[in-house]
Amino acid sequence: MTTDTSTTVEWLTEEQQTHWRAFRGGAARLFAALEHELERDTGLSTHEYEVLVRLSETPDRTLRMAQLADNIAHSRSRLTHTIRRMEEQGLVVRLPCVEDARGVNATMTDKGWEVLVAAAPKHVQSVRDHLVDVLTEEQFAALGEAMEAVRVHLTGGACHVEGVASEC
Amino acid sequence: MTTDTSTTVEWLTEEQQTHWRAFRGGAARLFAALEHELERDTGLSTHEYEVLVRLSETPDRTLRMAQLADNIAHSRSRLTHTIRRMEEQGLVVRLPCVEDARGVNATMTDKGWEVLVAAAPKHVQSVRDHLVDVLTEEQFAALGEAMEAVRVHLTGGACHVEGVASEC
DNA sequence: AACTGTTAGTTCAAAGTTGTACTACACTCA
DNA sequence: TGAGTGTAGTACAACTTTGAACTAACAGTT
Numbered sequence: 001m002t003t004d005t006s007t008t009v010e011w012l013t014e015e016q017q018t019h020w021r022a023f024r025g026g027a028a029r030l031f032a033a034l035e036h037e038l039e040r041d042t043g044l045s046t047h048e049y050e051v052l053v054r055l056s057e058t059p060d061r062t063l064r065m066a067q068l069a070d071n072i073a074h075s076r077s078r079l080t081h082t083i084r085r086m087e088e089q090g091l092v093v094r095l096p097c098v099e100d101a102r103g104v105n106a107t108m109t110d111k112g113w114e115v116l117v118a119a120a121p122k123h124v125q126s127v128r129d130h131l132v133d134v135l136t137e138e139q140f141a142a143l144g145e146a147m148e149a150v151r152v153h154l155t156g157g158a159c160h161v162e163g164v165a166s167e168c
Numbered sequence: 169m170t171t172d173t174s175t176t177v178e179w180l181t182e183e184q185q186t187h188w189r190a191f192r193g194g195a196a197r198l199f200a201a202l203e204h205e206l207e208r209d210t211g212l213s214t215h216e217y218e219v220l221v222r223l224s225e226t227p228d229r230t231l232r233m234a235q236l237a238d239n240i241a242h243s244r245s246r247l248t249h250t251i252r253r254m255e256e257q258g259l260v261v262r263l264p265c266v267e268d269a270r271g272v273n274a275t276m277t278d279k280g281w282e283v284l285v286a287a288a289p290k291h292v293q294s295v296r297d298h299l300v301d302v303l304t305e306e307q308f309a310a311l312g313e314a315m316e317a318v319r320v321h322l323t324g325g326a327c328h329v330e331g332v333a334s335e336c
Numbered sequence: 337a338a339c340t341g342t343t344a345g346t347t348c349a350a351a352g353t354t355g356t357a358c359t360a361c362a363c364t365c366a
Numbered sequence: 367t368g369a370g371t372g373t374a375g376t377a378c379a380a381c382t383t384t385g386a387a388c389t390a391a392c393a394g395t396t
Contacts, residue, residue, distance in 0.1 A: 009289040009296075016300060019312020023299075026315030027195050028241045029322045045352095065375060073196045078353060080376055085352090102361045102374040121177040128177075131191075132184060134321045135314050142310040144187020146303050147194030153302045154197045213382095233345060246383060248346055253382095270344045270391045 030130055037126045042119040047072065047082055049123060052091065052116040055108040062107040064097060091115060198298055205294045210287040215240065215250055217291060220259065220284040223276040230275040232265060259283060 012020060035046050044052075050072045055061050063071070069079040083106050086092045091112035097103030108116075132140055180188060203214050212220075218240045223229050231239070237247040251274050254260045259280035265271030276284075300308055 009293050012292060012295070012300065016308065019308055019316075020295060020300070022312045022316035022319060025241060026317075026319035026322075027199075030315075030318050031195075032241065033322055047352095066373085073193060073200065075354070076375065077355075077377090081352070084376095097374090100362075100374080104375060124180060125177050127180070127188060130322060131318060132180065132188070134318055139310065139314045139317070140184065140187055142307065143314045144190045146307045146311045147198075148187075148190035149194075149307070150198050150299060150302055151190060151194035154194075154201055154298060234343085243384070244345065245347085245385075249382070252346095265344090268344080268392075272345065 033130050034123070034126050038119065038123050041122040041126075042115070044115065044119055047074070048086055048091070049116070049119060051082060051086065051106075052108060052112055052119075055092065055106065056113065056116055060107070061113070062105050065104050065106060068106055086112070201298050202291070202294050206287065206291050209290040209294075210283070212283065212287055215242070216254055216259070217284070217287060219250060219254065219274075220276060220280055220287075223260065223274065224281065224284055228275070229281070230273045233272050233274060236274055254280070 031046070038044055038046055038049060042049075051068060054068060054071050055063055065079060065083070066076070068083075069076050072079075074082070083092060083094060087094060090109060092106050092108055095105045095107060097105050135143065199214070206212055206214055206217060210217075219236060222236060222239045223231055233247060233251070234244070236251075237244050240247075242250070251260060251262065255262060258277055260274050260276055263273050263275060265273050303311065
């Protein structure tokens with residue numbers, strides 16, 4: 001082992017480059033398409049949709065801000081803005097946390113629930129149209145497993161918050 | 169065929185849901201990590217990097233605005249802003265297009281080239297660290313092929329602009 | 337040449353995102 | 367009990383993105 005700072009990097013093969021570009025380009029266009037269809041069909045952004053989904057999966061439709069932020073991989077600051085906007089729309093409410101006076105609980109309202117229930121079928125259909133049904137079952141499973149490995153690598157495998165089971 | 173507007177949607181199986189979430193979560197975290205490392209190491213955003221890459225691959229380091237926008241899947245408006253910022257940094261220049269007086273050519277400067285040459289090894293290393301080397305060769309190839317199918321589905325297969333061969 | 341429809345690119349204002357700084361509270365350990 | 371350290375969430379200001387409106391120029395028609 002040397003301390004050479006100008007070590008050569010192993011370049012990508014032409015094949016790898018092709019795959020990497022397909023991944024970047026495909027993912028960018030896919031997320032853009034899903035975003036547009038969800039916005040058009042329901043008025044929600046995919047981020048707002050994700051928030052509602054996560055809240056809907058807890059017993060009391062409530063999560064701490066930090067948990068929510070970790071779940072959907074947003075910065076704290078970004079989540080504060082998103083939740084404020086959703087609160088203005090009446091989709092969620094924020095309440096101080098009893099156990100920890102620093103904390104804030106975001107809770108889904110009945111309206112939030114209704115909006116999610118109305119939005120989900122359309123969004124699922126979009127995901128089918130542009131991703132799931134475009135691939136074979138094996139391809140889609142391989143995609144999921146590969147990206148799960150990437151996620152585990154990036155987050156150190158962590159995917160749980162004390163007290164509340166979260167999606168892994 | 170009916171005109172029933174409330175047709176039931178085929179839901180995702182639990183497995184499909186898991187894969188879909190892994191894909192979303194993994195991709196979001198991966199792109200965020202790459203963005204941060206590139207910014208930290210070179211001061212470039214991944215979008216600026218992409219612009220430089222595309223320009224570097226043409227014989228005269230030049231592309232029309234619209235071609236560039238299509239290549240990297242950005243809106244026209246967004247590309248205008250990106251190129252303006254890059255022009256202020258001296259990475260590209262904009263020149264009127266001779267063949268079509270409506271058009272504008274974006275050309276990479278020597279400085280842009282140098283910045284790209286300096287940035288590329290670091291970025292490739294990031295891509296290796298967090299994606300390519302995390303997966304087996306087969307997994308990575310499967311990922312690329314799947315996302316290529318998604319891209320083709322979304323763009324109607326188009327991936328070429330008259331006159332200039334672009335990445336497919 | 338004038339008319340129509342289309343394409344290229346920019347501009348504008350509104351909305352979203354980012355990172356830092358800040359306040360408040362909690363935890364630890366002397 | 368209080369000093370020091372860490373965590374939760376928000377506020378702020380700078381920056382980026384979005385979509386619609388706009389100007390200019392091409393292309394085809396009559």
